[in-house]
Amino acid sequence: MSDRTIAVQGPFGEKGSIDSEPPLEPVKPDAERQLNGIHEQFRSFHEVTGEWPAGTVGDASLPEDGRFSWLAQLANRQNPNGIQPRWNHRWNDSENDRFVRQRQDSFLNPAIPQKVGKDGYPASHFAGVTGVGPDAASLPTGHPRAGMFGTNRVTTLDNVSDGLGNTMLVAGVEGDLGSWAAAGRSTMRGFTEEPFVRGPDGFGTGQADGMFVLMADGSTRFLSAKTDPTVLRRLASAADGLPLDAAVAGDLGVNNEAPLEMSDAAEPAPARIEDIVAELAEPLDEPFTENDQLVDIEATMAQSITEFEQKNPVAARQLLLILEEMLGVKIDGSDLPEDVKVRLDQTVSLHLRDTTAGDILVEVLKQIRLSYVVQNGRLELSDPGE
Template sequence: MANWYVKRGSQIAGPLTVQRLKELAAEGKVQESDLVRKGEESDFVPAAQIPGLIPEYTDNFLEDDFQQESQSQTTSPKKSNAVLWIVVAVAGGGFVLVILILMALLLPAVQQARDAARRSTSKNNMKQIGLALHNYHEVFSQFPPGGTATTDGKPYHSWQTAILPFVDQAPLYNDIDFDVAWDDPSNQIIFEQVIPTYLNPSIEEKISPDGLGLSHYVGNELVMKKNRGSRIRDIKDGTSNTILAVETGQNFKPWGDPTSIAKPIEIMGQGKKSSFRGGNHVLMGDGSVRFVSENIDPETLKNLSIPNDGKAIGEF
């Protein structure tokens, strides 16, 4: 009856008949240090303890007698490992796919949130500029000139320079040499400064090629005129119907440049680059800020820009 087993290291040969076991021992292929077990339940014992089994000691060992049993024991784990790796690969690929899908779904929402935050910041900047203009008006009884020029017509200083004390930049304002023009070398360092209130966070360009701090906002030259400011009472159409300043999406000028004024229709509307997708913010004469579509009717935009044309303005 074949119910004997021989174990050497991690390899087990069997079941063997007692006759075959004795033959192996006689051939010197079962060594004294090998373990032998009879049946499935008994413990392995050294072959030397089996009476009459080991006739002599030898180092010869027949690997083939153990190969079949060894293979039978190792084949199943290999198959199991292969299945495990397949499962891991499929699970890992599924996880990556889920991450990619989530990223595809979340990125637009993240982008929209960032855009909304930038819009909010730019809108708040314009409100601060509006408040500064009204505080200037309270002190000087008029809004600042859009830009001043020397008697021979050379640009001198800008409206954004004039309101520096009212946007928490009084120390910078006090360092400016007003006896010379804004672009005089003695003022170079001053106008290299970047003023956060004058920057739209959606625009990366913050410094001019000459190293001067830029502004992303332009004054309405029909209200803040060259060498002459306007009073609130001069705005006959009402401050809530008249633009003071606008966001611009291109052709940025330094905040100290006296020529940083224009008619709003030259800055925004159809065919112009918007500061945000769909349009621009505008600062109204009453200090409010509104978002105006890039598709606004040109005639409506023109009426909003003129402070005293007497024309009715509908929804925009």
């Protein structure tokens, strides 16, 4: 068990005109760019392994909430020479702390200010779609409510009878955030309660009028908040056999009196997402710029943490590195006098409940008689006794 309990056209323009300027690509919103990047990681993973990332990874003897996520597989594949996870240990075991405490920028949406989950670990702003209903992650492959991700199932492209372009793979999340490394709700979730966009399920990518999603064919789509919930449920399932037309009978609610039959990968549904959603998914007037981002040091420091415990004393500099990853802000002690820097090697331990990331930092620094100031976008350590 962990000793730390915490209760990421061609190149020449017009044909034949070598001297002409290449056409400018429109700047994509942050969430769309990040989803494109996740798809590239999916593609790279598949090319190397011949498989798609499983929803949960780890020793079969581990409980579901102790296993690693599909994002942990991608993170490890992206940095094979970096810190390696112990797949046979719980994701939050002390043996895995250095791996799971890393902030994964490719799993973050700059439009979402919260970068740390309530579990105290660097968060993900994207989750694999498990399907429809609270039990979606545990449904068998081929079930009409099952999506692309599941706890103990592996979905192949052959299982997607609804068509890859009609099936959601990954969606943005804004609420109920948690570690990118952990299996479970922080990295996989289903559509359970309306409204689905920016509603109780926590889906969203920072826009008030809709959200971006990654489809199984690698394309990204902006789904309007006005999209019929029936259509969204059908997009979340991989093999319901229903068209994307809300007028066609057949619902995927978990309380159906006449549940749909299991799909055996029959012909894809005829309707395509472009035909159903395009008129509702109006493009944003202007792309996001860095000036639009809501993230700042003050907001990051104010993020709530349910519980943070370091039982065994460790060097303060080790905890500061962990906090640096949590905050996504550089903690710099390079300007400290040499006789003060030695305090960073002093050991500290702490246990805080219902706290904030900033309060954790203050407590660590208090134990080694240091403080900090915000300067040039970083946290500069200082000696309050000077």
